[in-house]
Amino acid sequence: MTNRKCIAVSDVHLGIECSNRSKFIDFIDNLGDDVDRLVLLGDIFEFWKRDPVGVLLENTDIIQKLMSMEPEINISYVVGNHDFHLIRFPQSYFGVKFDLKHDLGLEYGGTKYRFIHGYQLENMQFGTLATYETFADALCMAGDDVGKAAEIIWEKIGEGRGILDMIRNFLGISRYSSDPHPGATLPWIKERIDEIMLEPEERSMEKYEKYAVELVNEKYKGEFLIYGHSHEPYVKMDKNLANTGSWVWGSSDYLEIDKHGVALKSY
């Protein structure tokens, strides 16, 4: 194909008020004829503040639209922290159709591109990636209100039962522990979870880019890294880094990737 063009988009957070839903529908309705691939780069749906079933039901029109775009446009879905729960259904129609992944590699114009949502950058301070993913999945199922969800998590971690037992186990805070001060680790976890629960707008962004540079220099050496998560769109060709931005609070960011490189656009 001569005009291969990939569109990457993330952080639409469908299901909450500030999501730019109608504009996003217009956007996917009007992808150009030269687009052969759409990468949904995570947090397309918001399952932390809402329940997954409710959000998916409300957005069946979008899901059907996306499904009908194949095979002309190849769709890949890389899960984010807020829609991590989707990865639990690899055999579902949704999973098969969208080819759900934790990360994705593609090549355009001789450049290898690596796509991740970007929650992997939280892992740098949270502990292990497995712990973070367990946490993200638990939050997806925690309920319909973020305040309530956070509260539930504190109760669970504190009491040592329920959905976050796995996290406790990872961190070695067993309620059967002979450690006389098992609570000593709690402030450490609380501090990190508090930060992860902040809205992207309230977080310090420099550290994400710093961690992303580390990934490009180590784990993804020789590749161009594209991520979302931070809601701060940018393209830095010199650093082999780009961010897809978001579709909340009036933003409508996306990246175009073709043989010439990466371009940041706003719809």
Ligand SMILES: [Mn+2]
């Ligand atoms: Mn995210």
